[in-house]
Amino acid sequence: MNIVVRKIGNSEGIIIPKEVLDRVGVRAGDSLELREEDGKIILVYQDADLAEQLKAARLGMEKYKVALRELAK
Template identity: 75%
Template sequence: MNTTIRKIGNSEGVIIPKEILDRLGLKAGDSVEIREQDGGIQLMPEQADLAEQLKAARIGMEKYRIALRELAK
């Protein structure tokens, strides 16, 4: 299946056909991971557990921002 890279605002993007999104269980607003592999790219649905861990880490870093800054000195 072929698609075209299109101009979207100040960026560029690829439209993913609905059939593929349905097979992968993806919808608008979902996050995907982009990997370079063997001269091409691979899109993988973002793993929910990793996304949750990153969200928790960001909340913790914001909450303890001052302490972390002091520890980094």
């Protein structure tokens, strides 16, 4: 399947066919994480609850990084 990058306002973007979105269970308003790996663009569905949990975990790890480093020894 070929998709063309288009000018959208001051940005550029792609339009993902509805059939593809239906197959992967993504709807308008859902969040996707964009990853770049080995010259490829990968879009990963991001559950809002999971995103909040990961944010809290990162904050906790940053706050207690010295203790976590000691525990890891």
